[in-house]
Amino acid sequence: MRYSRIPDEPIRRLPIYLRGLLLASEQGQKNISSNNLADFVGVYPWQIRKDFSYFGDFGTRGVGYNVGKLAKEIKKILKLNISQKAALVGVGNLGMAILAFPGFGIYGLDIAAAFDVNPKKIGRKINNLTIENFSKLGTIKKRKIKLAVMAIPRKAAQETADVLVKAGVRGILNFSPCYLVVPKKVKVITIDIAMDMARLPYYMPAS
């Protein structure tokens, strides 16, 4: 089954639902209603039901959703049912935080390589991963790594993205505060921490 005409917004929420389901599963729940799932994820029940309607009918009236089955289905839709290898570019403070982060595993994501330009860092071992020279970035092509996380300064971002695209990367998680120009076949998700924070004061009352 292909789901090519689904808007970005439900796709954005699917990992949230998945996290909620994994949490519910941890607590021993076998079935879950949209109301109950809503409590886990902070999304309205009607929104949850609407989002799921894009992908088919997972629930049974009066019983709710089967937690394990629904989690499995969402993983399949997001292509997280196969383990995905990713390369980290930039092992500064943020890169270190990403390497140490326990959260990727539950989604089947595996940081399989890490690169930096700093000679002091190259060769260092972190969590069984040896930091490689940035000049070797092109080797990820042979290693079939299709995802990358860029945790580097803004001025190096576009150039690095170009190298990644050339090496066959199809998805980039970008922490540089800039818009990356890439071919259409490549998906970029940018996390601009300052920008997210810049949205907060809007919601605050005038003091």
Place this chain on the structure above:
Amino acid sequence: MRYSRIPDEPIRRLPIYLRGLLLASEQGQKNISSNNLADFVGVYPWQIRKDFSYFGDFGTRGVGYNVGKLAKEIKKILKLNISQKAALVGVGNLGMAILAFPGFGIYGLDIAAAFDVNPKKIGRKINNLTIENFSKLGTIKKRKIKLAVMAIPRKAAQETADVLVKAGVRGILNFSPCYLVVPKKVKVITIDIAMDMARLPYYMPAS
């Protein structure tokens, strides 16, 4: 003027436009068309025009928008025209990256305090900021700090959010992979790095 009925999505994009305008201004541009701004930010021109229509009419037909004036107006809408003080909770790798991050200043955001539980970190000075004992978090109330960045492990997140809310915080940027329960008057923006990355494989071609 109040803008209380604007959906979240245009608000989410305003900081992107602001960044684009600041970039255009850096390059000496005085006026900018929606087509030109689109190139800076990667948002469709029609979307830009639609978003701006929520807030009033900033442009002149054939001339475009005045870069300086528009940037100022967006800052006002986002309440970034007044400097906003924020507290950082958790000075691990991610917290360090946040402290070192140069991007907050351009939005008028000021990390004015930092807290940690680790005795080895308390008292250390980073960028003129002395890391304080987590037990002193309540003192931000007196210091009129209304924003907080939480870069701490998930299991401490809800408890910390409760302390922040009690200390008068009205906006939280949360890096813990969990949903925080807070009163309605408090806005939480959660950045779940693993979850953002979990959206990437969906867009990738079957290999």
